[in-house]
Amino acid sequence: MKPRKKLNYSMKNSEKSKRFKTFIISFVAFIIVLGTISLLMFMKSLNFNLKNMLPSSGESTSAEESVQSELTQKYSGGISVAVLCGNTDGDLSFAFLVKSDYEKMTADTVYVPITLTASYGGVTSTLNDHFKYRGAESYVHALEDYSGLDIDKYIFVNEVQFKNFMAKFEDVTVDVPQAINAASSGGLNLNKGPQNLTSDLLLKYIKYADNIEKTKAFCNMLSVVFDSKNVDGLESLFSYLANNSQTDISIIDFSREKEKIAAFMTAKGEFVPAETLSQVIEVTQ
Numbered sequence: 001m002k003p004r005k006k007l008n009y010s011m012k013n014s015e016k017s018k019r020f021k022t023f024i025i026s027f028v029a030f031i032i033v034l035g036t037i038s039l040l041m042f043m044k045s046l047n048f049n050l051k052n053m054l055p056s057s058g059e060s061t062s063a064e065e066s067v068q069s070e071l072t073q074k075y076s077g078g079i080s081v082a083v084l085c086g087n088t089d090g091d092l093s094f095a096f097l098v099k100s101d102y103e104k105m106t107a108d109t110v111y112v113p114i115t116l117t118a119s120y121g122g123v124t125s126t127l128n129d130h131f132k133y134r135g136a137e138s139y140v141h142a143l144e145d146y147s148g149l150d151i152d153k154y155i156f157v158n159e160v161q162f163k164n165f166m167a168k169f170e171d172v173t174v175d176v177p178q179a180i181n182a183a184s185s186g187g188l189n190l191n192k193g194p195q196n197l198t199s200d201l202l203l204k205y206i207k208y209a210d211n212i213e214k215t216k217a218f219c220n221m222l223s224v225v226f227d228s229k230n231v232d233g234l235e236s237l238f239s240y241l242a243n244n245s246q247t248d249i250s251i252i253d254f255s256r257e258k259e260k261i262a263a264f265m266t267a268k269g270e271f272v273p274a275e276t277l278s279q280v281i282e283v284t285q
Contacts (some may be wrong), residue, residue: 075102075260081249082112082140082154083218084131085162085203092128093159094206096218097143097151098271099280102260105267109222110274111214118146136246147281153253156246159203165244166199169224173197174205174217212275219271231265234258 080099087093092114100107114128120142123130127146131139136156144151157165166172175194182189188204197205202221206214230237238254241247274280 075263077260078102078107079152079257080149082136082143082151084136084139084154084156086131086156086158088158090132092131092139093203094214095127095139096215097149097277097280098222099149100264100269102264105264105269107222107264107269107271108274108280109215109219109271110277110280111211111218112143112277113211116143116146116277118142120145137248147277149281153249154247155241155249157244161244163199163203165241166202166221166225168240171196171198172202172217172221172224174202174213174220176205177213180205180208212273215273215275219273222271226261226265226269226271228265228268231262234262234265 078100080097083096083098085093085095095112095114096109097112098107098109112127114126114131116127117124118127118130120130120138121134123134125133125142127139127142130142136154140151140154143149173194173196176190176192179192180188180190185208186204188201188208190201190205197217202217206217209217225237235258238249238258242249242251242254
């Protein structure tokens with residue numbers, strides 16, 4: 001007798017198992033595809049755009065402009081401050097006038113030649129003489145008479161106080177228009193182009209440079225001091241200045257202006273250099 005062929009049940013079971021697994025995988029894939037299509041159709045019905053979830057440089061710029069716009073709309077007015085620096089002989093090393101506009105978030109800044117002749121209290125003399133013989137308040141009143149401007153406050157520091165104050169901040173960058181030789185500039189030696197100046201070099205540069213370059217350097221200095229990252233230290237900044245200068249700015253004045261100054265700093269307010277005092281007078285009037 002011929003032997004009977006045995007049935008291979010293991011092979012049949014394996015084939016069934018493979019077919020079942022294939023069916024399960026195909027079914028799951030179908031469900032995933034169907035679910036994805038349904039989700040996309042649902043999001044489309046809601047006018048969904050994946051790009052809206054990702055920040056863009058344009059949106060970031062728009063957000064910053066929106067913040068600045070809100071600050072601009074909220075604040076108005078301004079304050080004018082005369083900033084004076086003197087040497088050991090009692091003369092002025094330099095003087096600037098800074099006039100802020102909180103609505104525009106700008107501050108027009110100009111170097112004021114100390115040789116200008118003005119009158120106050122029956123005395124006609126240079127602005128330097130008004131300061132030297134009668135003090136900072138006399139200087140302010142004489143400058144008001146000369147310019148027709150109302151100057152709200154003044155700050156006077158000597159050269160040592162100026163350097164100590166600016167040493168608390170990072171170096172100030174100025175764009176030197178042409179190389180400066182130490183032999184002809186009282187020891188100041190600078191290359192042409194952008195230069196990072198320490199407080200000592202900054203003082204020398206402001207004293208040596210021509211008027212418009214003085215103003216540009218001073219504007220850059222103010223931008224460093226009133227940088228947005230210094231907002232949280234505004235009270236400490238005022239406290240140091242009040243204790244290391246001669247000024248008629250009181251704690252009450254500071255408290256009244258603090259919010260506006262902080263807004264100016266947050267909005268990255270711009271210090272705008274003017275070539276002549278007459279430009280500031282024209283802008284004001």
